[in-house]
Amino acid sequence: MTTYKPSLTAKLMYRPVGLASSLAGGLVAGAIFKQIWKRAADGDHPDPPSALDRDYSFKQVVLAAALQGLIFSVVKTVIDRQGAKTFARWTGEWPGE
Structure with a gap:
């Protein structure tokens, strides 16, 4: 497996996207659980x-x-992964860790 080091710019740009997707994921997961x-x-x-x-x-x-x-856990993982894929498609860089 190759090691990829994302740029600082990609990391900083992804932070608000990651935060928003985490909040949305929590809301979606809560609604699913209640139903x-x-x-x-x-x-x-x-x-x-x-x-x-x-x-x-x-x-x-x-x-x-x-x-x-x-x-x-499942909803958060799906949303985080899809958010990272979308970010990579838009910017050409994987947001990384």
């Missing part, structure tokens, strides 16, 4: 549980947290 939870949950508990919510069992709280983490 999935709403469809999977019973009618008495349509909102996802928090760790301190007495109305849910420990198993439900942990399952909800795991599902939320999985969805967030």
Whole structure:
């Protein structure tokens, strides 16, 4: 695998793009999780549980947290990767690390 070192200009130009895509990804992931939870949950508990919510069992709280983490990670990865590809297409440079 070849090592690529992005230019300082590419890194600086990508920062606002990366920040915006991360924020958008968090919002999208949150909306997806809420919809999935709403469809999977019973009618008495349509909102996802928090760790301190007495109305849910420990198993439900942990399952909800795991599902939320999985969805967030996948959505963020997809959005970050597509943002980097788009940036590279527009500028000719991969934003790098």
